[in-house]
Amino acid sequence: MTDARPGWVRIAIRLGVAALLVLVDLWSKAAVFAWLGAAPSPEGMQYDAHGHHRFELAGEWLSFMLSWNPGMAWGFDGLPKWLLVGGRCAAVVFLIYLVARSAPARRTLNAALVLILAGAAGNLYDNLFLAPRRAGARFGEVRDFIDVYFTGFDWHFPTFNVADACISVGACLLLLASFTTSSERRAS
Numbered sequence: 001m002t003d004a005r006p007g008w009v010r011i012a013i014r015l016g017v018a019a020l021l022v023l024v025d026l027w028s029k030a031a032v033f034a035w036l037g038a039a040p041s042p043e044g045m046q047y048d049a050h051g052h053h054r055f056e057l058a059g060e061w062l063s064f065m066l067s068w069n070p071g072m073a074w075g076f077d078g079l080p081k082w083l084l085v086g087g088r089c090a091a092v093v094f095l096i097y098l099v100a101r102s103a104p105a106r107r108t109l110n111a112a113l114v115l116i117l118a119g120a121a122g123n124l125y126d127n128l129f130l131a132p133r134r135a136g137a138r139f140g141e142v143r144d145f146i147d148v149y150f151t152g153f154d155w156h157f158p159t160f161n162v163a164d165a166c167i168s169v170g171a172c173l174l175l176l177a178s179f180t181t182s183s184e185r186r187a188s
Contacts, residue, residue, distance in 0.1 A: 004103055011100045014114050018099070021118035025162035026125060029143040036066050036145070052147070052156070060151050067159040068133055068141040073167075085139050088124045095120060109177040115170030122163030 006014070035042060036055060045055050054063035072084055079087075095117040102110050123142045130140025144164070148157040160168075 004105075005101060006104050010104055014099050014110060015096070018114045018118040018121065021115070021162070021166055022122045022125070025118070025122035025166070028162050029126070029145065032064055032145045033066060033143055036064055048149070050156070054147055061149050063147045063149065064145050065147040065159055067144040067147075069144050069159075070134065070137070070141045073158075073164070081137065081139050085124070085127045088120055088127065091120050092117065092124055106177065108173055108180050112170045112173035112177055115166045115173065119163040119165070119167030119170060122161070122166070 036045065041053070042055060045053060047053055048060070052065055054065045056063045070081070072079065095113060099110070099113045099117055102113060104110070126142045127139045130143075132139060133141055142161070142163075144159040144161045146161060146165075147159045149155070150157070
């Protein structure tokens, strides 16, 4: 019976893992923003050639840098904010439904759904519960702080956070699940 629905315990574990990841995301955002936003700036903060105020963790390529993203991934800011936040709300509700319905044998799919749910909920928290930073804005901006810089190309990867990392890894697992689902079904 490969398409069996998960029991309440399994659903609670999945949602608990998602909630734990959301807490890690919110804690990391709060901690890094409090630390780097302190006055005076922490020793080691410096401006790079592009004017980014960064705290290097591993050479030039990995740093912490404070960034507020009013839009969606990669800094795209074209959608009306109510549509963006409404879409995030709908996505979280739909992902909870999928997490609660996905067959236990589909381990890769379940991991992907939990990661994407956690990431979406972490960023949605910033939209709904942080005070807007811009005049006339109705929603808070997402806090990003992980900065990756490719010196050979003189290019900064868009600054991201733990929630974004969860979404990205979850999306990769979702793609992988599309290839492994049939083998996972046969194994059960």
